[in-house]
Amino acid sequence: MSDPLDPIRGIPVDIELVRRELDVDLPTARYLVRTGLITTDGARVLRRGPTTGTCATAAAKAAAIRLLEGRTVRTVRVRLPIGTVVGVRISRVGGDPPEARVKKPGSDDRVDVTTGVTIAARVEETGSEGVEIRAGKGVGETPSGKPAISEAVREQIVDNLRYLVDSYGVGLRVTIEVPDGEEIARKTLAHRHGIEGGISILGTKGLVDPNSEEAIEGSIRSDLRYVERVPCLVTGYRTMDRARRLGIPSRDIVNCHGRYDLALEAVKTGVPADGEVKRFDAVLIFGMPGKLLKLAAGAYNTHAKVADARRESLVTRLVEIGRPDLAVEAARHEGLISEFLRSLDPDVRRELFERVCELVEERVSSDHDLECGCALYFRADDSEEVVEGEGWRRLVRGRVRDDDLIGRPRG
Numbered sequence: 087m088s089d090p091l092d093p094i095r096g097i098p099v100d101i102e103l104v105r106r107e108l109d110v111d112l113p114t115a116r117y118l119v120r121t122g123l124i125t126t127d128g129a130r131v132l133r134r135g136p137t138t139g140t141c142a143t144a145a146a147k148a149a150a151i152r153l154l155e156g157r158t159v160r161t162v163r164v165r166l167p168i169g170t171v172v173g174v175r176i177s178r179v180g181g182d183p184p185e186a187r188v189k190k191p192g193s194d195d196r197v198d199v200t201t202g203v204t205i206a207a208r209v210e211e212t213g214s215e216g217v218e219i220r221a222g223k224g225v226g227e228t229p230s231g232k233p234a235i236s237e238a239v240r241e242q243i244v245d246n247l248r249y250l251v252d253s254y255g256v257g258l259r260v261t262i263e264v265p266d267g268e269e270i271a272r273k274t275l276a277h278r279h280g281i282e283g284g285i286s287i288l289g290t291k292g293l294v295d296p297n298s299e300e301a302i303e304g305s306i307r308s309d310l311r312y313v314e315r316v317p318c319l320v321t322g323y324r325t326m327d328r329a330r331r332l333g334i335p336s337r338d339i340v341n342c343h344g345r346y347d348l349a350l351e352a353v354k355t356g357v358p359a360d361g362e363v364k365r366f367d368a369v370l371i372f373g374m375p376g377k378l379l380k381l382a383a384g385a386y387n388t389h390a391k392v393a394d395a396r397r398e399s400l401v402t403r404l405v406e407i408g409r410p411d412l413a414v415e416a417a418r419h420e421g422l423i424s425e426f427l428r429s430l431d432p433d434v435r436r437e438l439f440e441r442v443c444e445l446v447e448e449r450v451s452s453d454h455d456l457e458c459g460c461a462l463y464f465r466a467d468d469s470e471e472v473v474e475g476e477g478w479r480r481l482v483r484g485r486v487r488d489d490d491l492i493g494r495p496r497g
Contacts, residue, residue, distance in 0.1 A: 093122045094295070096339075097337065101119060122168060127308045135192055137289030138200055140166065142262045145207035150258060172292075190202060190203050194298070205264055205287075210259045219240050223263045226281035229422060242289065290322070290323035291323050305341070306345070306352050315338050316369065316370050316459075317369055319342045319371050326339055368459070375442070384449065443476075
């Protein structure tokens, strides 16, 4: 029987390694892998834990069951955005209206400051239809004044409460709170993203990937073993999903978590695969403006604690495209970089993004001796833009015409 696929990364997971390291039977090992709770970096078993969004969903479901059915549950099954179902333990249920609490479990992500935080949900019946989601104490607020609860989490909560709403014919109001949210937020970089008053409730996939340097490097090297054509470096789940929609094969997508330094070194030096060393002559880079502005400025480790040259790079790029007037505005802008970018004329923004892609392609090609294609993904209000560099068009469009010439593993 073949090894099961990791539902997030889309690559096979060594089931014997999981079974041996966790000392569980084969069915249990397969269940843990197929749900996404367990993955490997090719040598070590790595645990994923629920996101703040999954914990909020679990708390909302437990409180809703107490409200509508009068039952107190200690564990609930939560459907994740990736389609799998996991169990989440409830630490407390009570009150009128009912409130449930979840203590966020940990994972092998050593830098997750939200591990152990309590996330609560209070649920009330309303006279309207559907599920209304609000933010309470300890949940941050965006610069526009909206609660810092991502759209993916809102959809996850609605998805998991839909059967209760439909079965009982009621509307529900869910209020998410994080009792220690303001204190925890001071340990994060939320303020750099304009989030004030608490933490964000997030979770594109529903599970937290291990993000220590050792875990990131291991997963990058493991993913590269399965690349068939050109490795496409992305920085998170949003860019991963968008790259797939652009037609990049899942096996060619490698999440580098913004650690281009680790990823490009692995691409260049190669990784062991089937008794050989697998290397590539080319690489694709697909990212959002914040990361790519840093990369264009030469910051290969784009973690905000290490490098935050976004504004300086933005100002320089605007000068380079002949808009010193906008460069002055960018230097004086006190809000988020994304807000400034949304304010630009679409034609100017496209020219700016094309310059960023051009610089990334030139820098990576020069510094790492790799043919490079770069594309930038930007979300503007209810629309989205993808701007492709010349190298991206050559590699991706060229691959359609001639698979044999593009991304052929070497060595």
